[in-house]
Amino acid sequence: MYFCETNEHKISSLVSLSMAKIxxxxxxxxxxPQLLRVVSDLGYEQPTPVQQRTIPLIMAGHDVxxxxxTGTGKTAAYLLPLLMKVKYAQGNAPRALILGPTKELVIQIxxxxxxxxxxxxxxxxxxxxxxxxxxxxxxxEAGVDIVTATPGRFLDIYRRGVLNTRLIKTLVLxxxxxxxxxxxxxQIREILEKIPVKRQNLLFSxxxxxxxxxxxxxxxEFPQKIEITRQSTVADTVEQxxxxxxxxxxxxxxxxxxxxxxxxxxxxxxxxxxxxxxxxFKFLNRRIEGEVRVIHANKGQxxxxxxxxxxxxxxxxxxxxxxxxxxxxxxxxxxxVINFDVPIVYEDYVHRIGRTGRAREAGIAITFANEAELFxxxxxxxxxxxxIPKKQFLMELTEEKTGKQERQQIALEIDRIKRRNDxxxxxxxxxxxxxxxxxxxxxxxxxxxxxxxx
Numbered sequence: 001m002y003f004c005e006t007n008e009h010k011i012s013s014l015v016s017l018s019m020a021k022i023x024x025x026x027x028x029x030x031x032x033p034q035l036l037r038v039v040s041d042l043g044y045e046q047p048t049p050v051q052q053r054t055i056p057l058i059m060a061g062h063d064v065x066x067x068x069x070t071g072t073g074k075t076a077a078y079l080l081p082l083l084m085k086v087k088y089a090q091g092n093a094p095r096a097l098i099l100g101p102t103k104e105l106v107i108q109i110x111x112x113x114x115x116x117x118x119x120x121x122x123x124x125x126x127x128x129x130x131x132x133x134x135x136x137x138x139x140x141e142a143g144v145d146i147v148t149a150t151p152g153r154f155l156d157i158y159r160r161g162v163l164n165t166r167l168i169k170t171l172v173l174x175x176x177x178x179x180x181x182x183x184x185x186x187q188i189r190e191i192l193e194k195i196p197v198k199r200q201n202l203l204f205s206x207x208x209x210x211x212x213x214x215x216x217x218x219x220x221e222f223p224q225k226i227e228i229t230r231q232s233t234v235a236d237t238v239e240q241x242x243x244x245x246x247x248x249x250x251x252x253x254x255x256x257x258x259x260x261x262x263x264x265x266x267x268x269x270x271x272x273x274x275x276x277x278x279x280x281f282k283f284l285n286r287r288i289e290g291e292v293r294v295i296h297a298n299k300g301q302x303x304x305x306x307x308x309x310x311x312x313x314x315x316x317x318x319x320x321x322x323x324x325x326x327x328x329x330x331x332x333x334x335x336x337v338i339n340f341d342v343p344i345v346y347e348d349y350v351h352r353i354g355r356t357g358r359a360r361e362a363g364i365a366i367t368f369a370n371e372a373e374l375f376x377x378x379x380x381x382x383x384x385x386x387x388i389p390k391k392q393f394l395m396e397l398t399e400e401k402t403g404k405q406e407r408q409q410i411a412l413e414i415d416r417i418k419r420r421n422d423x424x425x426x427x428x429x430x431x432x433x434x435x436x437x438x439x440x441x442x443x444x445x446x447x448x449x450x451x452x453x454x
Contacts, residue, residue, distance in 0.1 A: 051073050066203070128153050130301040151184050165194050180212055235358075241367070268319050269320045269321070312332070375414065
């Protein structure tokens with residue numbers, strides 16, 4: 001367990017609070033009966049470490065910066081005390097705002113709000129793009145207590161003069177690292193100008209890169225930083241390994257072979273691009289047993305949500321996706337995660353494989369890597385501070401030959417990585433020097449005249 005306090009001379013009270021007796025049961029948090037009844041109905045027996053550390057601090061009114069692995073209960077860690085603070089329906093203006101980076105995440109958070117608040121009269125609204133705003137505006141005008149939103153849609157509706165933000169007393173930023181990666185900092189700064197200065201701020205993330213540090217310094221006031229695990233740590237319930245696959249055909253053959261095993265009962269496959277996701281989906285849809293779905297940014301909102309729902313219900317065996325589904329989505333009992341392509345944003349590896357091994361269940365994460373991707377995998381090992389074991393290639397499969405075009409692409413990628421690490425590096429594809437004897441001689445003026453005479 002790690003605790004990092006800023007401005008130590010001003011937060012001695014926080015230190016003493018963090019050293020208080022850790023709650024072993026949800027009853028120890030002194031939640032109201034409505035929330036305790038929901039917790040019991042959901043079968044939650046003991047609070048997770050992030051809940052044990054953060055709920056008392058949030059209920060005491062402190063700003064909190066929470067860093068914890070995916071699947072450790074971060075959403076409940078801020079929702080339970082937030083619902084205790086808002087308590088019941090009151091007036092028409094919202095009193096709490098939760099921001100998330102993607103439609104999928106805010107929809108899931110909104111569902112969790114409805115689940116935990118089902119025994120109360122609290123009103124909620126979920127604001128996201130991809131659909132018309134009229135229905136969302138009608139809900140707001142009828143009166144809401146809690147708003148869950150993506151930054152862009154929140155500002156869009158605010159500019160229409162619909163949202164009254166003067167009573168917002170709690171702001172939550174979930175998946176803050178993803179927000180920074182997606183370039184939401186300008187929108188977040190604008191939102192901070194639209195809501196009251198006196199408020200409680202909560203920031204949660206699975207990783208803590210420099211961008212998130214800058215964000216926390218900018219809008220958190222004397223926060224208590226709760227780091228349940230070290231940054232970019234993989235859950236110990238996830239077994240990791242990788243196969244060296246020299247080309248795309250070999251990856252496809254290995255994928256088909258693995259999915260013949262019935263132990264791969266609920267599988268998420270991640271690709272780097274939409275084209276790869278579509279190609280993998282088309283291949284698997286013809287070759288394996290069980291239903292296969294694909295999701296990426298070009299898929300409609302309804303198609304994506306239906307795929308998530310059917311996959312979580314066990315109706316879909318394999319879900320192929322880009323990194324649009326690597327964060328925030330809480331789908332239980334995912335047996336395997338397969339990285340068909342190694343992510344080039346290294347923190348995304350933690351989020352991808354965090355889709356399995358959730359809620360203390362065991363999971364397996366398998367990565368396919370060609371020669372260029374081995375460089376990225378080495379960097380990922382540095383980020384997660386552990387070695388990913390290599391598995392020997394299966395004897396039943398033959399290594400396909402790499403085509404000329406793909407071989408050139410891999411070589412270009414290796415050159416790009418080496419040049420990024422060493423600006424002086426001159427690879428196979430650098431601009432070749434022209435030797436003096438290779439230079440073409442310019443025709444003399446006299447020879448030109450001779451040609452004209454002819």
